[in-house]
Every structure is written in C-alpha cells, then in structure tokens.
Amino acid sequence: MTLAPERALERAAEAGIHCLRIPTPFAVGRVNCYLIEDGPLTLVDTGPNSGKALDELQAQLAAHGHSIDDIELVILTHQHIDHLGLVEIVVGHSGAEVAALGLAAERLANFGEDADREDEFAVELMLRNGIPSEVAFALQSVSRSFRGWGARAEVTRPLADGEEIGFRDRTLQTLHRPGHSPSDTVFWDEERRILIAADHLIAHISSNPLITRPLDGSEQRTQALVTYIESLKETREMPAEIVLSGHGEPVVDHVALIDDRLAKHQRRKEKIYRLIEERPRSGYEIAQEIWGNVAVTQAFLTLSEVIGHVDLLVNEGRVTETDDGQVVRFEAPR
C-alpha cells in the first residue's frame, strides 16, 4: 500500500521530520530543507545564501517553536548552492556542528576557488564537445553571477559511507549515492523506513546527472550518468516507504519511479545511438538534434545528458570517441 504524498509529509512530521520549503532564485523553485526535532536539533540543508531565504527559514523554524540559534547540527546532502548557501550564517548564529560526506569536505571548505575551477572545467568540456565559445563563456558568467548564493562550509563532522548518526530517538545511516552530484548523500532511517534523499530522487523532475570534476578535485571528468544509474539501482533495493526529496513532493513509490527513470534513460540512450550510427557527431550536434537551440543556461545540462548517455554506449563498446585535436566526435564502428 503506497501512501498519498500529503499523508507522507504528515507521517514524516509525526516522526519529527518537518519539511521547510525555502525560496531560491533558480528555475527549480523552492528547495526542501528538513528540520529533525530530536537531540541534537538538526537541519538537513539550509537553502541558498539570501536574505529572503534566511527570513523564510527563520519564520518556518519559528512555526515549529525554534529559531536558527537553537540548531545543533546541520547535515548537508550535497555540494549544490541552493542546498547549502546559508550554512555559514546558520552556523554563525547557532554554533551548530556541520556533518557532510568527508570526501567532499575539502571542496566545501574551498567553495569560491573550487567553483572557479569547476567553471573552467565546464568551459573546457563544452568547447571540446563543440559548443560555440560565445555560449560557453556566457554560461561561465551566468555561473559566476550565481556565486553569491553559495558559501563555504566548514565540515566539523565528516561522514563516511555507511556511517550511522546517532540521535536521542533515532539513527540515520549515511549512504553515498553519487550521480546528480559527486557528493550526493542520502540518510536512511531504517526503523521508520524514511529516506532523506535530497536531489538523488525527485518525483516531478528527473535529477540531472551533471558532468563535474570528481571529488578529489582532479580534472578527469566523472561518468555522472553511469554512476547515477548504479546509485539508483542501490536505492531501488531499499524497503523505503517515504522518500523525502530536495524539491517538490515526497516520493511514495520509489521502485516504480526508479524503474520509470531507468527505462527513460534506456530509450534516450538508443535514440542517441541511432543519431551516432547515422554519422559521427559531436556532443553539441547530438544535443541540437534532440533539443534544438536551447537557452544558454540549458547548454551545459543538455550536454551533460548527451555525454552521460554516450558514456553508457562507450562502456558497452558500441560507440567510440575520435578527437581531431579540437572537437570530440562520437561514432559507431560497424
């Protein structure tokens, strides 16, 4: 028996987990943070670094009888700024501990510098895959203009994959589920069968497996979609009843949703294979075949989608990469 999504939030609230919907300036809309009323009093994600987000966070905490000053632990689900931008301010007010995947701690601590390197990496990747330079550089300025909504985070409690976080009334197991970002971490309450999954699984949108640098900061890119599919398969096997997402409504039937997403990736992979089979194409040409001329801000997302699916085909031995020194093209050997 699956729950109705509204009922799922009530069930979570009965378990002391309250969804706080914090505004962001991004197309995705509000971000879901979660207040866990337990010892320590815990906030999972903070929302972006803006006065508006801070006001709403204060107001929504107040509605539950708390203030920012009372927060004892902040848990971060991943490295994206819509989820963690307010962390410095929350910690400044409360002195809360900050728990996050230990593998991500260095990057979170070096936010500004790291974001610059990530942007340079993205520009390089776009140019190598045939995206016109004016688009690549325009996107770099867009990304820079968003920088202020982020912040650095000093992780005082580095978490390992599998590590349990003990509370007065519950235990949450830390599970590394990379793909949407390399630091995606989900938190599993086995007793209540509630999974706090953030952007790893979202009901109304399929999470973008963005191509990034790996967590160790090296320049070799991730195979984000390949990794994401492996992570989804692991989550599929969990006996979760409620999955609390980073955006939108809770997921109440994660197996059906994951099956649907896996089938969609399978179909898209075959569609991209047919385009490559016709003739060798660059990542940009494939993206244009599928989505046409997209807005500048979508250029990296669509390229990430294409490269992710091409990675699957390369791993299956059906597609190879050729490099003329400027642009990478994909072809299907016969």
Ligand SMILES: [Zn+2]
């Ligand atoms: Zn995210």
